[in-house]
Amino acid sequence: xxxxxxxxxxxxxxxxxxxxxxxxxxxxxxxxxxxxxxxxxxxxxxxxxxxxxxxxxxxxxxxxxxxxxxxxxxxxxxxxxxxxxxxxxxxxxxxxxxxxxxxxxxxxxxxxxxxxxxxxxxxxxxxxxxxxxxxxxxxxxxxxxxxxxxxxxxxxxxxxxxxxxxxxxxxxxxxxxxxxxxxxxxxxxxxxxxxxxxxxxxxxxxxxxxxxxxxxxxxxxxxxxxxxxxxxxxx
Amino acid sequence: xxxxxxxxxxxxxxxxxxxxxxxxxxxxxxxxxxxxxxxxxxxxxxxxxxxxxxxxxxxxxxxxxxxxxxxxxxxxxxxxxxxxxxxxxxxxxxxxxxxxxxxxxxxxxxxxxxxxxxxxxxxxxxxxxxxxxxxxxxxxxxxxxxxxxxxxxxxxxxxxxxxxxxxxxxxxxxxxxxxxxxxxxxxxxxxxxxxxxxxxxxxxxxxxxxxxxxxxxxxxxxxxxxxxxxxxxxx
DNA sequence: CTGACACTTCGTCCCCGGGCGAAATGTCGG
DNA sequence: CCGACATTTCGCCCGGGGACGAAGTGTCAG
Numbered sequence: 001x002x003x004x005x006x007x008x009x010x011x012x013x014x015x016x017x018x019x020x021x022x023x024x025x026x027x028x029x030x031x032x033x034x035x036x037x038x039x040x041x042x043x044x045x046x047x048x049x050x051x052x053x054x055x056x057x058x059x060x061x062x063x064x065x066x067x068x069x070x071x072x073x074x075x076x077x078x079x080x081x082x083x084x085x086x087x088x089x090x091x092x093x094x095x096x097x098x099x100x101x102x103x104x105x106x107x108x109x110x111x112x113x114x115x116x117x118x119x120x121x122x123x124x125x126x127x128x129x130x131x132x133x134x135x136x137x138x139x140x141x142x143x144x145x146x147x148x149x150x151x152x153x154x155x156x157x158x159x160x161x162x163x164x165x166x167x168x169x170x171x172x173x174x175x176x177x178x179x180x181x182x183x184x185x186x187x188x189x190x191x192x193x194x195x196x197x198x199x200x201x202x203x204x205x206x207x208x209x210x211x212x213x214x215x216x217x218x219x220x221x222x223x224x225x226x227x228x229x230x231x232x233x234x235x
Numbered sequence: 236x237x238x239x240x241x242x243x244x245x246x247x248x249x250x251x252x253x254x255x256x257x258x259x260x261x262x263x264x265x266x267x268x269x270x271x272x273x274x275x276x277x278x279x280x281x282x283x284x285x286x287x288x289x290x291x292x293x294x295x296x297x298x299x300x301x302x303x304x305x306x307x308x309x310x311x312x313x314x315x316x317x318x319x320x321x322x323x324x325x326x327x328x329x330x331x332x333x334x335x336x337x338x339x340x341x342x343x344x345x346x347x348x349x350x351x352x353x354x355x356x357x358x359x360x361x362x363x364x365x366x367x368x369x370x371x372x373x374x375x376x377x378x379x380x381x382x383x384x385x386x387x388x389x390x391x392x393x394x395x396x397x398x399x400x401x402x403x404x405x406x407x408x409x410x411x412x413x414x415x416x417x418x419x420x421x422x423x424x425x426x427x428x429x430x431x432x433x434x435x436x437x438x439x440x441x442x443x444x445x446x447x448x449x450x451x452x453x454x455x456x457x458x459x460x461x462x463x464x465x466x467x468x469x470x
Numbered sequence: 471c472t473g474a475c476a477c478t479t480c481g482t483c484c485c486c487g488g489g490c491g492a493a494a495t496g497t498c499g500g
Numbered sequence: 501c502c503g504a505c506a507t508t509t510c511g512c513c514c515g516g517g518g519a520c521g522a523a524g525t526g527t528c529a530g
Contacts, residue, residue: 007330009329010252010321011254015254020244023244041477049521050520056478072476081323084326085320091243091320092248092316093245256489282490283508288487305506
């Protein structure tokens with residue numbers, strides 16, 4: 001009889017994320033790549049049958065997309081809005097204690113450089129935005145004309161990013177660094193080029209990316225003053 | 236001392252939001268006010284005993300704060316990061332079908348004007364940002380010098396908002412309008428003044444606020460060109 | 471055609487967590 | 501001190517959902 005608020009009901013979506021197995025799968029998919037059902041089962045540490053059931057529910061809730069390719073089924077996040085939910089949740093979630101040496105190494109890799117769905121994050125992502133700003137290429141959520149020239153020259157599809165329905169160049173709060181990196185359509189376009197040129201390559205850990213030698217040289221040529229990364233290679 | 240980062244595990248926080256009863260409570264708290272345990276029980280449609288158990292869990296998970304006042308305990312969201320999680324979730328969540336006339340009226344109230352934790356949202360929030368932009372008071376995530384003068388003159392603590400540890404004047408995507416309203420420290424400071432001056436007052440529905448006659452006049456004086464609201468009063 | 475592989479469906483087990491009423495704790499007005 | 505009210509704690513019931521192995525469907529390689 002009392003007023004039950006008619007609002008967006010967030011519980012069903014939250015429930016899909018709330019299961020540890022599904023959360024592990026979604027977090028792995030934050031890397032931006034589509035992963036096969038079997039890979040996701042391995043990442044989450046469950047049997048294929050269990051993974052399949054979870055993926056069916058995620059699909060039903062429109063948190064993931066699937067693309068069938070031969071006998072594989074590749075799952076990916078259903079869109080950047082989903083990635084934003086996961087990142088926002090990560091920001092308020094505690095970091096679990098380190099259990100093994102291997103986990104701590106993986107953690108350091110992720111802290112150094114990773115993809116946040118489709119754009120560069122971690123220390124590398126934060127540093128990239130700093131360099132763009134310091135060099136006068138980026139100001140107030142937008143490229144300067146210098147920035148426009150620089151990135152277009154590097155092969156970034158700035159035009160296309162401007163036309164996208166997403167926000168163009170928003171700052172995205174990084175959950176490990178607690179400072180901003182570049183997100184949105186432009187962040188994604190830049191990251192495409194970085195991977196395409198081989199300046200970064202995807203690491204063995206799902207979301208991690210690593211700076212290559214070519215990348216180090218290329219970036220040093222563009223931003224002569226400082227190192228783009230923290231300077232302490234992860235071993 | 237080496238600070239080691241690990242992948243955040245988002246499942247526990249998501250699980251707290253995943254229960255429909257807790258979700259209803261949290262959504263009610265998005266209004267920004269602290270609500271007593273009994274009020275939250277009524278809003279969620281459960282017994283006091285059940286509500287108490289849920290609130291204990293939310294407290295344990297640091298999603299809410301409590302302030303004891305006499306025989307009441309007032310609960311509120313633990314911070315704007317929590318509000319951001321809830322808003323982001325709302326953006327990807329379906330809106331439930333309208334069941335009753337009363338619910339549809341409430342829905343229209345919320346769509347017209349509500350608080351998004353601590354700043355103005357809904358059509359009114361979106362319109363406010365539009366007016367600020369059109370008048371040359373706001374540009375590129377920051378106040379212009381005109382804007383600084385205008386708001387300071389109205390009694391908004393712009394200085395204090397700049398010093399806050401939050402982002403100053405970010406655009407926040409509105410989940411009903413799908414367009415941006417003003418968030419962050421400045422959005423909160425402006426909303427404080429709007430409520431303090433009685434230009435808006437809190438409605439009977441938890442998150443809703445309504446434009447008063449004084450507010451209509453005051454805003455018309457500042458933004459002469461257009462109505463701040465949609466012009467179709469909610470009845 | 472056949473066997474290997476990727477994934478889903480089915481059947482089964484089991485446990486966690488939400489719901490309530492009743493009683494305990496705590497706080498206020500007199 | 502005493503009832504009235506707000507909130508929490510306790511004891512109990514119940515259902516949903518996640519886990520697995522085995523069997524079923526679909527796809528590729530030779």
